Structure formats: structure tokens, C-alpha cells
Amino acid sequence: MGDDSEWMKLPIDQKCEHKIWKARLNGYEEALKLFQKIEDEKSPEWGKYLGLIKKFVTDSNAVAQLKGLEAALAFIENAHVAGKTTGEVVSGVVSKVFNQPKARAKELGTDICLTYIEIEKAELVQDELIKGLDNKNPKIVVACVETLRKALCEFGSKIITLKPVVKVLPKLFESREKAVRDEAKLLAVEIYRWIRDALRTPLQNINSVQLKELEEEWVKLPPAAPKQTRFLRSQQDLKAKFEQQQAAGGDEADGDDDDEVEAAPVDPYELLEAVEILSKLPKDFYEKIEAKKWQERKEVLEAVEALTKNPKLESGDYGDLARALKKVIGKDANVMLVAMAAKCLAGLATGLRKKFGTYAGHVVPTILEKFKEKKPQVVQALQEAIDAVFLTTTLQNISEDVLAVMDNKNPSIKQQASLFLARSFRHCTPSTLPKSVLKPFCAAFLKQVNDSAPEVRDAAFEALGTAMKVVGEKAVNPFLADVDKLKLDKIKECADKVELVGKKGGGGGGGGGGEKKAKPAAKAAGPPKKGKPASAPSAKSKKASDTKETVETELSPEVCEEKAAAVLPASCMQLLDSGNWKERLASMEEFQRAVEQMDKSEMPCQALVKMLAKKPGWKETNFQVMQMKLHIVGLIAQKGSFSKTSALVVLDGLVDKIGDVKCGSNAKEALTAIGEACSLPWTAEQVVSMAFTQKNPKNQAETLNWLANAMKEFGFAGINVKAFINNVKTALGATNPAVRTSAITLLGVMYLYMGAPLRMFFEDEKPALLSQIDAEFEKMQGQSPPAPIRGTKKAGAEEEGDAAAEEEEVDGGAGDIMDLLPRTDISDKITSDMVSKISDKNWKIRKEGLDEVAAVISEAKFIQANIGELPMALKGRLNDSNKLLVQQALNILQQIATAMGPSLKQHVKNLGIPVITVLGDSKSNVRAAALSTLNAWVEQTGMKEWLEGEDLSEELKKENPFLRQEILGWLAEKLPTLRTVPADLMLCVPHLYGCLEDRSGDVRKKAQDALPTFMMHLGYEKMSKATSKLKPASKDQVVGMLEKARAVMPAKPEAPAKAAASKPPASSTPAAKPASGLCTFPLTTANMTTTSWLGVVGKKPPVKAGAKDEEDKSGPIFILVPNGKEQRIKEEKALKILKWNFITPRDEYVEQLKTQMSTCLPKWLQDELFHFDFQRHVKAIGAMIEHMEAECEAVIGCLDLILKWFTLRFFDTNTSVLMKALEFLKLLFTMLSRKNYQLNDYEASSFIPYLILKVGESKDVVRKDVRAILTMLCKVYAASKVFPFLMEGTKSKNSKQRCECLEELGCLIENFGMNVCQPTPAKALKEIALHIGDRDTTVRNAALNTVVAAYNACGDQVFKLIGNVRPSNLNHKNAAEVTSSSIFNSQARAQNAHLEQSAPSIPKEFQLDLEVFENNHTCASDIPDLVQHKLDEVLEPVMIPERKMRSVSPHFDDIHNSSASTINFVISQVASGDINTSIQALAQIDEVLRQADKAEAMSGHIDQFLIATFMQLRLIYNTHMADDRLDKKDIFKLYSCIIGNMLSLFSMESLAREASMGVLKDLMHGLITLMLDTRVEDIEDGQQLIRSVNLLVVRVLEKSDQTNILSALLVLLQDSLISTAGSPMFSELVMKCLWRMIRFLPQTINSINLDRILLDVHNFMKVFPKEKLKQLKSDVPHRTLKTLLHTLCRLTGAKILDHMSMIENRNESELEAHLRRVVKHSANLSGLKSDKSTEKGALRSDDKVIKAKVSDILSEIFKKIGSKENTKEGLTELYEYKQKYSDADLEPFLRNNSQFFQSYVDRGLRMIESEREGKGRIQTSTGILFTEDRPPLSSLRPSVASSTDMLHSKLSQLKESREHFQQEQSHSHSPTRSSSPASNLDDLKKRLERIKSNRQ
Secondary structure, X not given: OHHHHHHHOOOHHHXXXXXXXHHHHHHXXXXXXXXXXXXXXXXXXXXXXXXXXXXXXXXXXXHHHHHHHHHHHHHHHHOHHHHXXXXXXXXXXXXXXXXXXXXXXXXXXHHHHHHHHHOOOHHHHHHHHXXXXXXXXXXXXXXXXXXXXXXXXXXXXXXXXXXXXXXXXXXXHOOOOHHHHHHHHHHHHHHHHHHHHHHOOOOOOOOHHHHHHHHHHHHHOOOOOOOOOOOOHHHHHHHHHHHHHHHHXXXXXXXHHHHHOOOOOOOHHHHOOOEOXXXXXXXXXXXXXXXXXXXXXXXXXXXXXXXXXXXXXXXXXXXXXXXXXXXXXXXXXXXXXXXXXXXXXXXXXXXXXXXXXXXXXXXXXXXXXXXXXXXXXXXXXXXXXXXXXXXXXXXHHHHHHHHHHOOOOOHHHHHHHHXXXXXXXXXXXXXXXXXXXXXXXXXXXXXXXXXXXXXXXXXXXXXXXXXXXXXXXXXXXXXXOOOOHHHHHHHHXXXXXXXXXXXXXXXXXXXXXHHHHHHHHHHHHOOHHHOOXXXXXXXXXXXXXXXXXXXXXXXXXXXXXXXXXXXXXXXHHHHOOOOOHHHHHHHHXXXXXXXXXXXXXXXXXXXXXXXXXXXXXXXXXXXXXXXXXXXXXXXXXXXXXXXXXXXXXXXXXXXXXXXXXXXXXXXXXXXXXXXXXXXXXXXXXXXXXXXXXXXXXXXXXXXXXXXXXHHHHHOXXXXXHHHHHHHHHHHHOOOOHHHHHHHHXXXXXXXXXXXXXXXXXXXXXXXXXXXXXXXXXXXXXXXXXXXXXXXXXXXXXXXXXHHXXXXXXXXXXXXXXXXXXXXXXXXXXXXXXXXXXXXXXXXXXXXXXXXXXXXXXXXHOOEOOOOOOHHHHHHHHOOOOOHHHHHHHHHHHHXXXXXXXHHHHHHHHHHHHHHHHHOOOOOHHHHHHHHHHHHXXXXXXXXXXXXXXXXXHHXXXXXXXXXXXXXXXXXXXXXXXXXXXXXXXXXXXXXXXXXXXXXXXXXXXXHHHHHHHHHHHXXXXXXXHHHHHOOHHHHHHHHHHXXXXXXXXXXXXXXXXXXXXXXXXXXXXXXXXXXXXXXOOOOOOOOOOOXXXXXXXXXXXHHHHHHHXXXXXXXXOOOOOOOHHHHHHXXXXXXXXXXXXXXXXXXXXXXXXXXXXXXXXXXXXXXXXXXXXXXXXXXXXXXXXXXXXXXXXXXXXXXXXXXXXXXXXXXXXOHHHHXXXXXXXXXXXXXXXXXXXXXXXXXXXXXXXXXXXXXXXXXXXXXXXXXXXXXXXXXXXXXXXXXXXXXXXXXXXXXXXXXXHXXXXXXXXXXXXXXXXXXXXXXXXXXXXXXXXXXXHHHHHXXXXXXXXXXXXXXXXXXXXXXXXXXXXXXXXXXXXXXXXXXXXXXXXXXXXXXXXXXXXXXXXXXXXXXXXXXXXXXXHHOOOXXXXXXXXXXXXXXXXXXXXXXXXXXXXXXOOOOHHHHHHHHHHHOOOOHHHHHHHHHHHHHHHHOHHHHHHHOOOHHHHHHHHHHHHHHHHHOHHHOOOOOHHHHHHHHHHHHHHHHHXXXXXHHHOOOOHHHHHHHHHHXXXXXXXXXXXXXXXXXXXHHHHHHHHHHHHHHOOHHHHHHHHXXXXXXXXXXXXXXXXXXXXXXXXXXXXXXXXHHHHHHOOHHHHHHHHHHHHHHOOHHHHHOOOOOHHHHHHHHHHHHHHHHHXXXXXXXXXXXXXXXXXXXXXXXXXXXXXXXHHHHHHHHOOOHHHHXXXXXXXXXXXHHHHHHHHHHHHHOOOOHHHHHHHHXXXXXXXXXXXXXXXXXXXXXXXXXXXXXXXXXXXXXXXXOOHHHHHHHHHOOOOOOOXXXXXXXXXXXXXXXXXXXXXXXXXXXXXXXXXXXXXXXXXXXXXXXXXXXXHHHHHHHHHHHO
């Protein structure tokens, strides 16, 4: 019990984790009670148990587990945070609960899973359950299946995603466990309840017996649709409704629910997994499909057919496959193969669905043409193929292709085309089969109903009947006006028989469809010049049906007289044809009075006008009578029911008088009245044709003038543009200028309605005329057409809807004028040759192909939709590597858009979408061209086709910032102009949300701008729901943006009729724009900083909001809270709040800071600081800067919070915010320093680590500011405390950060001494020293500088502090380089520092670098005035200090008496960055080397001197040669000094032999690099310099220690062969050096350490084994190594095997085996030699053996000489062969060749000989050097291993140097020194005077 008493006292959460099961059981029981008591679902108490719930369900004790499950269930039901535990808890339930024997445990486990689903975690639960299906324990599998079934049964298929479940069903049916199969069966039945027959396809391959059993079970299911019985927490409204229905229990309620929540049927296609087939195609498919043997073609088609039977295919590029199948269908003579190819196409279309739409336009024409085949199996296959293809595209896209074959001569093609359309119509609705699409089809069908072939007629009847069934009789009747009753009945009969595919939805769609069709016409109303065409035909027919009067038959003259006599006075009738004009005039007056008094119904219009036309009729000579007659015609037309028959009686006369001066105006009024009565389009057509049949130009001109005016009065609706265009062209060609002027005026009026396309009709006119037309058009630009005032009377009495339609018609413009253009079929001009040119590898040929295409399109002007293979060819050029060709392709696409017009729609998917891809190009001009092309296409096609399908979302998915920002900007512009969008726009939303958080600021901004435009179409609810799949942090941010967007969401454009109505009162442009359908986007409100909407709170006037903001922002912004900071420190120490320590800031840190700041800052500032728009942050920082000084006490009071907020900004990517933040921090620390404030550790630890992160920023300007802040920081926080933070920063992966931190550490040591190093100087310096081996040069240099700073601070103690740094911690490859360079620099710095310290204090005016001022006259004006002194008095007793960094001791005369440290110091000056300093140092060393008695002083300093020289060579190569400001003569002088010194040094063998191997390697590397430097050629006497270098190299090879130099060359060769980036010439020159060394081996063999050489060869062969060596491009390295070894063997014999002592595992060495072979071979040869007794025995045995094969060897050599590539190599081999075998006879080989070849060989051998002797060395080397690339700069680095010993030794030398100079300074009055100032005094005076004169 003692144990019990212990755990009983524990809190509940600790009991639940106790190791005793009873304790856990008790804990679970208490937790259960606690969970049931807590009422607040957001109580912090829940948080304690978040990590324990998994342990509740996975308890190892069965009893405790049961109680734990109950407690877990209570937790999940009640806790708000329960969702966070879903994954781990459900996983635990699956693995540890479902395998329990107790049913209660399983039941609780299932309840837990279902409860998680209820709290919106269905996806996670489902994933874990599906994972459980793979468990080896069948009990777990059964339980998982059962849980899935229950979840589906209760929550339904909308909550449970069925696709992954259906995917695993077949696998469950294959299980060996019967229980699993039975449960799978129950699950399949449950799934069938929800999706019905959609389940059949995925299960078609399971066992037939199981399938049969399932079928039986499925039949038993009730037909009623299942309903959801359990609801999510977010579905409480549905739950309440369901409960009400349950309570009501009536059928009626059920019926209502069916109507409201009827689920859309599940598409089986969506449940299938896509199969990738392109990679599975036969490898030789494209070859065999072209094979001559039909069996081979059949074989590959069968393989493809098998692949295309997969019901769902993975998307990909099927273009080549589709083209191949199309070719078989179109051209294969074997009909069986045609049928197979058709089946393959059908399979592709079915498997890809909409994704096949791209290829639909290519294959449809071919299939239709192939319907000429009569074999039923072929026809059936083609029908299946074209039907499947139709479902992947739209009728509009293929309409052109189908219409093209409707007039085909072959009746089978016509029949099948009509039948195809009939089948296609069944899938349509009134909205997808608009009148604009149906009209041309109906016209084609009407021709076919009169066809001679009965099958063609029947097919046409069926198609028309289907169309009538789909869109309704009323919509089709206008197209059937001329069809007789018998045929009409046949059509109606067919319509009755048709069963539509979506019959249920078809009927309901009628009204909606009509409404939908009416609305897009608004686009025409908006910009009137670009009237959208589709509305015109429907408007025209509507007008015709509304205003059509009864057709009047022509009456005979007798009947007319009779009818006229009944309504006119008798006197009037008698006097009509009187010979007296006064009587005729009186008659006309009576006629007029009678007409005015007549009623409309009584007026016989035809009779009256015929009376007027009675003799003299229109030939009336008296103008008064004629005027009266014309006026009466107008009256009759206005008052009576005036028919076209009546009009035809008078029109000829009216046109004849329209040009009359006196009667013309009356004639025009009469024509206008007739136009109002009979419609302007008809009247105008008649009048214009009559006018142009006459020859009177006056009549023609006035007719055109009348028409221009009438168009303005009547509007443009229904005008037959094509007829007018022809007449206008005639008028433009008239000789009479008045006619031409009238024609141009008419064109101007037409331009108001038709816009720019009108000009296309006249592009062939003469330039002069065209310029007049353009001038007229320019006058009209910007004007809108006037509202019609005539032609609307008839509609006055009708319904308002008709009036609106009339208005719409008026504004609808000219209809589709693009359809009127004569279009050319250019498909035959797009030849295969042209297409292949466009795809050629040579860009010039590709350009030529594109030029040809552009020429074809330009010539055709207007083209048909069929452009052959051009789309695929152009698509390829859109991603051409040559950007000029991309732009040219875009221009051609723009050209195609203009030329093709609306038919372009069918090319959107295959050509338009690739244009969008180009928007991702990195070049702005290419993107601009792509956007221009895109807009040109959209102008022709509208937006619907672009938004349908997944194409746009796939483009937006690509993480290309350019592509994303361009697409989003384009959508933001286009979406507000649309009234409806396809549902597929929703697919773009997830990617839109991704763009809102994109790294690119431009993308984020464009996404923010686009967000409201998406919302205007999709709605807030849908878009909000789409955020559920985002991460929590992202979701909160996006939801916030959605709220903002909701406030500024633009309204959808008004309906077209309203738009037209609202237009006339709109006086200003801004007001007119919304009326025409453009976006009314409130993006220009006064309180917004950019076009971004994020700052806008609502749509109310921004001025007031702004004023309110100003009021809120008055007053202090930093609020002083007493003891607030202390309280926060206490809370953090007590762990009550999160400690400010993170890698990247999480949401909880931000929220915590926000809460803490709420008491210290006003709300407006807090909102700005935590806004997600960076511009708000900039504004907030600006406000803080303004208030900081005035409110400094409050700033210090909340300093910790301010610094924390700025650490968050360090994680932002926006540079402008970062720079503003750093500006504030600099001001802040300046203020704190001024106030003598010291940061506490709490503030420092939450800020400094994050500031140090930014010291590694890539931008220099940021690093500079951060360094400045770190410097200021030491004034407000102890430097010794800053030191550890910087040490931590040196561990970063960012090399810039490591470097900067090391630099800062060096500064701290320099400024504050060694005490600043924490925790101890020893530990700190050891850490710093490790960075000397860093792979980054800047880090190495920084580390060395820091060590030198420490040395300067504490001297020798550094050795003890650093200790021995392990060589493994250094990167040996770079150690020598960085160490040597740092030593020289540090020596110079230390020495100069010494000189400065030891120099006496003198006035500042003399501490000048005089040489700078002397040499640089440009800066003379900046020199301050010198203090005027008497120089003699001032300078006499003063010691003149040496110039800084230029000091070279001139006292080498007493070199024997000075210490070695002086030499060290002068040598250090050799590596100086200043050319003059280096030259002076070299000159002094040269002086020593030239004097034999003094040269010995250099002994022991040779390596040091050579390293300095090499460093200087490297400095020249990397820096000086690249610096254009330096005089190349100075560089040449420096080179000369270096080479002169080297020649002097290597003339003395004793000194030369001191050079070590590593140093010699570096030196040779530098010299060879200099020889290969092409820039040397630019220097004057550059050739001479290279000759000197050649001479120096020879001297180095001869005089150096032979072991060291040979070893160095071997290592250098190895490095150069490893480095692939280096020049091949480098390796070649190294090998030349080796060959020279080999030649002298007989003389030098005794002085060579063979053990070391063989070790180097062994290492070489390890890196380059024999096989690898042979694989090199050149065999010279292999031959070089082989020759070296052979020579060594020849010279030493078998003893060479004794010199392998330094090689480890020599038995494994390839070298030993090789040497043994050579030695053995030599022994054999010597044996043969001993057997010879004749004089020939004197010959060498190896020569004799080789001579046996001499013919083969020489043949091979001469073959190489004859080869262009290997000629030099061959000559070299021949030379070496002659050297080796001097008695070799070459005559037989030379004799067979030409004299020229023999001379060439002789000359070549002489050249090589002179080169080897050193005479002609320069010609060969320089001849080659300048044709090759230089080795990369990296190859200049030495790769000899080095250790920290060198660092230690050089520091020692530095110390000695320092001591020496201290001694010299103390003996400064020695005879040799004291004379120096006096001797130089005059010189100094002169120099100072010269400087002074320069200034003046």
C-alpha cells in the first residue's frame, strides 16, 4: 500500500504516465471525469493532455487500455485542440486496439475514429485506416475495413473520399482470409449504395464468382438514394434539418430533400488510377508504323490498342502518337489497320478525356474524310472514334471541319457527318448549342434534305430533329422558313423519337440557356468598335419575327384604281394625269388631305402609291408636283401598313430623284419613312443597288449620304455589310469625287459600329485612297455611335423585354463582320517541307521556315481554321533556345489570330496555352510579346476556352515567378469583364493561395490583386472552403486576405440591355466604363499605397477613414508601463512564456509578442507592425523613428519587445523593410549609447544571435549596416559578452557569416585586448585557429588575421594559447597558400606598426606619404595647407620615419653585421601588394645575390624567398594584370625584377639546392602559368619576357636539387591531369620538363634519392592506374612515365627494386609489378648479349630486340606524322627513336613519300633538336601557348601539404624581425644610421616644395 500512497498523491496527468498500471487506470478514470466536467472546449487544461492521448489508447495493460479509450473518446468529443492528435491516436488505435480480443475495445476504437471524422479530420483518419489495410494481422485489416464501412454509411460519400477506398478493394478481395473478403464484400455493397454503377468498372477484374455474389447483393439494394445520418461539426444546419425530417417521417419531406441535396452522380472515371502508356509503347513503334509490310504495322497497332484499352490514361505529350494514328487512318490502304487505328484513337480520347482536346482538331477532318469507306467494321470503328473525340472538345471547335465535308460529293461522307452531328447534339444543351453554332449547320442540313441520296436525306432529318429536341422548336423554326410542310413533319417526327443523353437536365436548361446567350452580347455593347459577332444572327431573326408585316401580293392596275377610287375624291383621280401642272398640283393637294385623314386599317397603300406612279408618275417635270408626290409617299409609309411590295413600286422613282436639287430632300424623307416601315437593312440594300445600276453620280453620292445619316438614326442592326462593301468599293473607284467623298463618309459611320476590322476590306485600295479612309476613321476614333431614334416605333406597344431586346440589337452592332470576310484555305500551302524547316536543327533554317509561314498568312489575309500541321510546328518554336525565333513565332500567332477570326477557338488548347507558358520567360521583351499575342487571341476567342480544363491551373502550378505574376496580372485584368466563368476556374485557387505566399514580392502582389476578381465569380464561401487544405499558419494568413478581398470584391458586369440603357446619360469616361462591362475595381482609393487592396478596410469613402486614422495616430506611440520589462523577464525565467529562441519564428512566438506589445503600443501601430503587407512595416518603422528621440524613456521601457520585433524582420525577404529596420537600429543604439544605457542579458540574448545571422547577408549594403550596429553594440553591452555570440556565429554554414564573425572577433581582440576572449583566450583561439583550414578563402584569411591580431596583442603567448592544432582540422590543399600569404601580410603589418610606435612624435603635417602626392597630381587640390615652418630648424634634430607599407630598409651594406630578421623583413616586402615596394625589395635582394661574398646571407631563406616570389607572381596574375588602371610597363618591370632575381639565385647551385620540393612545385606552377598567360603578349617586349621565363625554367631544372625538382614535376603533372578545367598545354609543358630531366638522368642518377622518386611514381600510379592513364586523350603522360621507369631501370638494373622502402603494401603496388617486368626483360636481353661471340655482340641487346619490330614501330610513327591531328606527336616520337637508335635507317620510309613530306620531316626533327638544346625553345612554346585557353585561376593554388608548423615558424620569424628592429631603433645614432637623415634632408626639402608648387 505504501506504493499506492505514493502515486495517489500525483496529479492526474502524471498518473496517466505512471509505470504502475493501477496508477494509470486510476489516472484514466479521473481524466474521464475531468473531461466530462470541463465545459469550455478551449480551456488550457486540455493542453496538458495533448501528448498523452496516444498513450491512453496504446496502454499495454488491457484493463487500463479500456478505460484509456473511454477517456480518449471523451477528450476528442470535448476538446477544441483534439484535432492535433488525430494522426498519432488513430495510428495507435489501428495498431494496438483493433487487434484486441475484447469487442468493447474495438467498438471504442471505431467510435474514436468516427468522432475524429466528426471534428473535420476525415482525411487523416481515412489515410491511417487505409495504411492499416497493409497490416499482416487479419484482425486489424477486418477492423479497418469495418470502420471504413461504418464511416461511409454514416457520413456518406461527400465526407469519405471513395477513390482511395475503391483502389484497395480488388486487393482485399484477393486476401487469403475469408473474414477480410467478407468484410470487403460488405464494404463494396455499401459503396455501391452511394455511387451505383460507377463501382462496376474498378471491380471488373476481380474473381467472377465474387463479382456474381456482389451483383446479387447489389440487386437487393433499395433504389432510393442513401442519406447522410451523422454530420460534421460544421454541418449542424443539415443535422437539424435531418432531425426535423426524421420527426416528420413523411414522404413529402423526403421528396423535398431529394430536390435540394441530390448528389451529382459519381463518375467512374474519377475512381480509376491513371495509367502511363507512352513509355510502354514499342520502342520501334514509329519505325514500324511506317513499315511497308502490313503485318509489321498491324503488330505495333495491336500493341497500342492493348495499351489504349486502359480506361484512364496519364496525361502527357500524345501529339506524335496521334499524328501517327491519323496517318494510318488517312493513308493506309489496309482497311483492317484503319479500323485498328480508329479504335486506338477512340481509346486515347476515352482515356484522356478533356486532355485529348488538343489533338481533336487534327484528327476529326481525317476521320470524316475516311467515312468514304463502306465496310461496316471500318465505319463503326470510325464512328466510335469520332464520338469519343467529340466528348473531349466542343462543337464550336470542330464546326469548321464538319461543315467543310457537308458539301462533299461522296454521299457516305455527308451521311456520316450528319449522323455524327445528330449523335453529338444529344450531348448538348441549349446553352452549348447556341444559334450562332446551329445556324450554319441548319443551312447545310437544309441542302441535304433535298439530296438525291435517301440515306443523306434521312441523316439530315435526324440531325435537324435532334437539334429541335435540344434547343426547342421555337429556336429552330427561323432556320426552317423555306421548308415545306411534309419535310417539316418528318423533322418533327424525328425529334419525337430522339432520346437525349442528359434528358433530365435538358428541359430545365432552355430558359437558362436563352438568358445565358443574351448576356454575352454585352461585350459588343461595351467597346462598340469590337462588337462581338455572335449576337447578330439571333438579333436579326428576332427583329424579323417581331416587325414583319403581312406579305402583300401585287395587285393589278384595275384593282388598284378601284381601291384608290374608294378612298380618294373623284376629282383627285381624274386630275392625276392631267396635262396641266396646276391641275396635277391641285390633285396632289387633295391626295395629301385624303391620306392625312385616312385610318391605318382603311389605307390601301399599294393602290395609293401605284396611283402616284401613274403617268406621268416619276417622270413628273414640275418640281412642285414632284415635291408633293414624294411627300405623300412618305406620309403613306408612315401612316399605313406599308409593305415591301408597295415600296418596290416607289423606290426606283425615289432613287431617281434623290440627287435632284429641289426634290432630293423630299425623296430622302420618303426613303427614311419606307426604311422605318420595311426595315432599314432591306430598304438600304434595294436603294443602294438601284443607285449603282444608274449612271447618275449625283444620285449615287446622295444615296450614300442618305444611308450614312440613316444608319445613325436607325442603328446598325441587321445591315447587310457584305452587299454594302461591294457597292462602297465601286463608289471608291468612281471618277466623280463627290461619290468617292460620300463613300468615305459612309465608311466613317460604319466604322463607328464595326471598328477596326472594317479596314481589312479595303487594304487592297490605292495608298492615297487608303490614307483618306484612315483619316476618316481617325476622326471617328473615340466616338460612340448615337442611340437610334428610328425603327423602334413598332416595338413601342410590345413588352418591355422586347424593347430591351430591340435596344440590345441596336447596340449589338453589325454582327460578326469577320464571318463576312472571304477566307482562304492555306492548308495546302503549309507543306511538309515548310514544317520540317521550322523544326530544323539549324536556327537559320528554322527562321527561314517561319518567314515563309508569315508570308503565306500575309498573302492570304483572312484564312480558314484548317492550317494543317502548322500548330505543332509553331508550338515547338515557342520554347526555342533562340529568343528571336520565339518572338517571331509569337508574331506569327498574333498574325494568325487577326487572320482567322473567331474560328481560332479550336486552336486555343494546342496553340494558345503554349503562349501562356512563354509568359514564364526570363526576358521581359519576350514576355511582353507573349502577352500581346495572348490578348490578340482572347480578343477573337473570348475567355471561356482559356479557363476551361486544367491547362491554366497547370501553368499556375509551375513555380516560375515570371509566369505566375504575368498570368495573375492577366487574369486580374480579364476576369472582371466576364459575367460567367467555367467551373474549372476553381482549379486555379490552390495555386493562387500558393502565390500569396510566394518568395517573389511581385508574385504576391499580383496574387493579392487577382484575389477579389476570383472571388467575384467563385464566391467567398467556396474560396474560404478551399483554404481547409492549407497549413495552419498559411490558412490564417490567407483567410485574412480573403476577408480583405471580400470588402473590395468588384461587382459583376451588368446585363447587356441595362448596359445599353445606361450609356446615353453617362457623360464622363469613368462613368461610362462600368456601364460597358469593365471592372469597377476600387483600386485607386486615397488611402492605398499601391494598387494592392490589402490596406482597404471597406468600400466607404476613404477620406473619412483617413481622417479617423489621423486622429488615432496622434499622441505618443511608446507607452511606458512601470516594471513591465522586469515582469516579462520574471515570466520568461519561470517558463510562463516561451523563451525567445528559435531557428525560424513560429506562429506562437508572433502571437505571444503581439500580446505583450498590446500594452506598450497603440492599436493602430500594432496593426501596422503585424500586418502581412511589408509596406505597412516600412510605414510603422518610419513612425517609430520619428517618435524615438522624444519618447526615449518609453522606448527603453519596451526595448526588449522592440528588439524582438526587429528579429522577426530579419527573417523577411524584403530588402526595403530590412534596410529600414537597420536604419532604426543604428539610431536606436546611438540613442542608448548617449543615454549610457546598458543592455541586460535578457535583451541581448533575444536580439544579438539574430542580428549575427544577417551579417552573412549576400548584399554588401546590409552587411555594412550590420557591422556598424555590432560596433555600436559594444558601447551598450560588454564586448566580452558579445564575443561568445560571435563565436557561435562562426559555426554557421554560411561562409560569409563565418568570415564576418571572425573579422569582428579580430576587431574585438584588437580594440579590447585578450581579456575579451571568452570563456578563456586559449579555448577561443583554438576554435578560431580551426578556421585556418576552412575551404573558403575569405574565411581562412579572416581566421589568420584574427590570430595575427592576437599575436599583436600578446606576442609569444599565442603559441601556448593555440597549442598544436591537429592537421586533420586543416584543409591541407589550401594551408600553404593561406599561411604563407598571411605571414607576409602580418609581418608587414606588425613591422609597420613597430615603426609607427618607435618613431618620435612629430607634427602631423610631416606624417604624409610624399610619393603619393608627388606621383598623383590630381589629388593636389585636396591637400590641406601645410603649416609654414623654417625647415632647417624643424628637421635638423628630427628622425624622419619611414613610409608606412612602403618601407624597405636601404642598409644592405652592412648585411653581414645585421641579423637574419632583416632579410626576413625585406623578403616579406617582395609579396607586397604595392608594385614599387616589391620592386625595391627585389632590387635589394638582387644586390645581395650578385655579390658572391654577400649571397651566403640568403642561405636558410631560400624557401621563404621563393614563396614570396610565387605569391607575387600569383598577385600579378590575379590582380595587377586585370587592373586597367595600372601601367603595364610597371608590371613588366616587376616581372623583369622577379625573373632577374630567380636567374641570379639559380645560378648559384648551393643556394638553388636549398629549395624544397613543395616550393619548387609552386614555383614551376607559377612560371608555367606565366608562360601560358596570353595577356603578357599585350605588354611591350612580352615575347622577350617569355624567353627569359623559358631560360629560367631550364636553369631551375638544372641547378635545383634533382630529387626535389623531379618529385615536384611528378606531383605537378598529377595535379594538372586531375584538373579537367586546366589547359592541356599546362600538362604538356610539365611533361616537356620531365623529358628534359629524363635525358640528364645518366649524369644525375647518383644524386637522386630513388626511394622518394619511386614513392611519387607509386602515388601517381595509384591516382592514374595503367588503364586510366591510357584512357586520357593523349598517350604522352603514359609514355612519359614509362620512359622514366625504363630509364631508371636501365641505369640501376635490378637494384632499383631495393629502393621501394617508402611504399606501404609494396606487393599491391602496380609499380613493383611493372619494375619487375622491366628488370626481367632487361635480364633476358643481357643473356642474349652474352651468347654472341661476333663483333655484333657489341650492340645493345634491347636495340636488337626492337629492331626485329622496327618496321612496325616506324610505320606507326610515320602514320602519325601523316595525320593532321597527331603530326607533332609523331615527329617527337621519331626524334626520340633516332636518339635511342642512332643507327636506325629511315631511308626506306622516306623514299616512298614526296619530297615535300621528306623536307617537312627533316625540318621538324631539326626544330625539335634545337628546342631540346634550348635554342629554339621559344618558337615552339609561344607558337602553341597563345592558341590555348589559360588554366583557371584555381589551378594556381599550390596543392602541397602543409601544417601549422609553418604558421608557428613564421610567427617566430616575425617575432625575431620585431626584436631586430627594436634593437636597430635603440642604436639609431650609430655612424651608419645617423648620417641618413642629414643626407636626405635636401631631398626632402625639394619634395615638399614640389608638392606645394603643384597645389598652387
